Amino acid sequence: MKKQILLLASVIISTLAMAQDKPHFGVRGGFSSASMKGDAVNSLQNLLDFTNGAISTTSHSGFFGGGYVNIPLSKELSVEPAMYYTQKGYTMTGKLNIKGADFLGINGKAQLNSQYIDVPVVLKGTMGGLQVFAGPQISYLTKASLHTTAGALGFNVVNSTSDATSQFNRWDMGLTGGIGYQFSNGLNITAAYDHGLSKVDANQNLNSYNRSFKVGLGLNF
Template sequence: MKKSPYFRLVISLTLLIVTVLASTNSSSAQNNNPGPKFGIKGGLNLSQLYVEQPDVEDENMKAGIHFGVFGKIPINIFVAVQPEVLYTNMGSKVSYGGSDFENRFGIETGEIRFNQNYIQVPIALAVNVGPLNIHAGPYLSYLLSANVKNWNSSELSPNVVQQLDTKDFNRVDFGLVVGVGFDIKNVNVGARYNYGLREVGNTNLAGNLTNNSKNGVGQIYLGFGF
């Protein structure tokens, strides 16, 4: 199967992060200076698409998870670069209705759950004030899979089978992350918000249902560094 150039970019960024961590750690060890921290992290996602569409009656956050690896490369005592490679769930729960919804889309009214699974590479700049760190920076994500649940074709259009999957959504997402964390010895806890800058849907139906919406994800995480 042919690989997307964006997929190669995400893999290249991942390999670059690992290489930088390894080389920086070796250099720091030779100079007897504190080296970068490397570890694992994971936690809870609360995501929403914030769909602004006339047929939307209600929208609720969708719970998910994220997990992966992180590094913390010190520039000086106060500032560090914090790259990560994460698997993360995103999406939303959207209730559609309205008098012409079935006529327009051939779909029964009700709740539709958008489920998206990404590999995400955030690279944040962290400012350390004692155990507290404030971090912000860009992220790049590659969509591994997507599906839409709890919806049916309408009785008004019995021959129309409505299906959405990975191909109906943009493979690449990018945006910004901002958060706060506490480093307590080798344990890191914190909260972060992911603000997407790219539209989620890339087809007429997916684009109309999400109405050019972008990912918005709040995260609570726990990490262990070494």
């Protein structure tokens, strides 16, 4: 991972040397919808004995925010490094498998809440106000917590939160890309998809990967 970080730093420094115009700084924030793909369901299923076939997963809604610098290479092309705080994770719910107690309607829920620092470096093409961008992204996990609940007859009988940071890989290398629109007053809107390439578990044995979708509002200074 150190090689990837050094490579991104070299790209940014080289881009600054090639800049054709003054860099533009800005801030951006908005909505994020994250999930995991792969063996994530199987790994969280070990926490609660869910009935086979009665499991459903949903994405985790959160927010992201941070700053960026846009470095023009030409009138239509620029490089944009950024740094964002992003909430990720996912939720799994299902009916608990307790023999002879089906009438109680016992259910369980496991929610993973992850907090990352995302550092994307994208190549951006601009056609009028329309923008298209893509590039690599390095993410660092600052904290992960696991919230588990279980209930019966509408009442919660289990409600606990535990620190799960040590169970996950701190670093995540991925790709990001999307579209946006730059208004003449400095405001911009973006929609991006992040595709994690690193296994999220600490031992990197499970094929579980981060996925997230972001919609943001930005402002150039």
